[in-house]
Amino acid sequence: MTPDSSELSHLNAQTLLPPAIKSWEMYLTDQGRSPNTIKAFLSDINILTEYLPPDRSLGAITTLDLNRFFEWMEKERGIPCSPKTLARRITATKSFFRWLHQYGVLVVDPAEKVIQHSVISPLPTVLTEKEINACLEAAQKHRLESKPDARYYTLLLLLLITGIKKSECLGIRLNHIDLEAPGRPIVFIRYASPSNRYKERKIPLSDDWINAYHEYVEQYQPADQLFPWSPRRLEYLLEDIGEEAGLEKHLSFDMCRWTCALTDFNAGVEPDKVRQKLGVSKIQWREIHMKLRRLAGQEQ
Numbered sequence: 001m002t003p004d005s006s007e008l009s010h011l012n013a014q015t016l017l018p019p020a021i022k023s024w025e026m027y028l029t030d031q032g033r034s035p036n037t038i039k040a041f042l043s044d045i046n047i048l049t050e051y052l053p054p055d056r057s058l059g060a061i062t063t064l065d066l067n068r069f070f071e072w073m074e075k076e077r078g079i080p081c082s083p084k085t086l087a088r089r090i091t092a093t094k095s096f097f098r099w100l101h102q103y104g105v106l107v108v109d110p111a112e113k114v115i116q117h118s119v120i121s122p123l124p125t126v127l128t129e130k131e132i133n134a135c136l137e138a139a140q141k142h143r144l145e146s147k148p149d150a151r152y153y154t155l156l157l158l159l160l161i162t163g164i165k166k167s168e169c170l171g172i173r174l175n176h177i178d179l180e181a182p183g184r185p186i187v188f189i190r191y192a193s194p195s196n197r198y199k200e201r202k203i204p205l206s207d208d209w210i211n212a213y214h215e216y217v218e219q220y221q222p223a224d225q226l227f228p229w230s231p232r233r234l235e236y237l238l239e240d241i242g243e244e245a246g247l248e249k250h251l252s253f254d255m256c257r258w259t260c261a262l263t264d265f266n267a268g269v270e271p272d273k274v275r276q277k278l279g280v281s282k283i284q285w286r287e288i289h290m291k292l293r294r295l296a297g298q299e300q
Contacts, residue, residue: 063111155227165257
């Protein structure tokens, strides 16, 4: 996508950092990036103005300058910079200079050869097969009470078979569930922001879930949103299930997501299909795939 001429027409290799950063902010906004992402990126790249001489033009910034900048930030600035924060700031800087190079402001991208510091977070906690069954049995008991409540089972099983995130679960509307889809019923995971369209996907639903769904709809009569409760209320439902199942672990949306991914991975589902089901980019998948391999005992 070509940016609006007003964002780049006044920029060239002789331009200083501040006006270039301001133009980048306009570009990120036009691209539909979230306010939090824009704020974080701008905060990260603005640190470069603290380090470089104020008269240093864009074209005069070298790869050596940037490598020294990151070393200064990590070891000499005097403000704590964790490995995760450093990795994010390198990502922001690479994005900024790639943008300048891509649209012809810079002939050479000085950040291209800056080494990205990958930070691998700890392995996620997942449910064992025995724990999955215990949680499903605990949720099932609510369906069989004198006043039946299929909400627990409907929520838990949906998370375990789709691997969707909490925000995606909250975004599901009744018309996103297609019971007449060719092949089998599906749930359509949709996003309002154009920048997240690549995450949209259709995920098959099981017959067991469909049965619970019909019970749930009859009991609660949701008008539009599938689960019309606050995020915290849904978290409480999962916590209740975990306690009733006797888990020592804290049952959560994230745990269900990773459990779903690992279940598919162990079942021999093609890795790229697991990636697509989770709705993550190929870059994000690298770390996720590595963690799944370790969780599956394929790597130490």
